[in-house]
Amino acid sequence: xxxxxxxxYLAVTxxxxxxxxxxDPKAALASTGLRLDADExxxxxxxxxxxxxxASALVxxxxxxxxxxSWG
Numbered sequence: 549x550x551x552x553x554x555x556x557y558l559a560v561t562x563x564x565x566x567x568x569x570x571x572d573p574k575a576a577l578a579s580t581g582l583r584l585d586a587d588e589x590x591x592x593x594x595x596x597x598x599x600x601x602x603a604s605a606l607v608x609x610x611x612x613x614x615x616x617x618s619w620g
Contacts, residue, residue, distance in 0.1 A: 551583050552584055552588050554580070555569075555592065556610060560603045560607055561603070565580075569596070569599055573592050573593045
């Protein structure tokens, strides 16, 4: 889960990474060197529409579903 949190952190803080994640999640994730569980890349692909939100809205959405979220 820690690497997934890092991916979310990058998506929120790095607009270039977020754009790459929207365009090609598989390549964007591979570029990070982070290791995700088998189901996490598929979940990110399914939630790509959320990544088009402004960073503040993305953070609010993540925290709304998981108020105990830790950034690592």
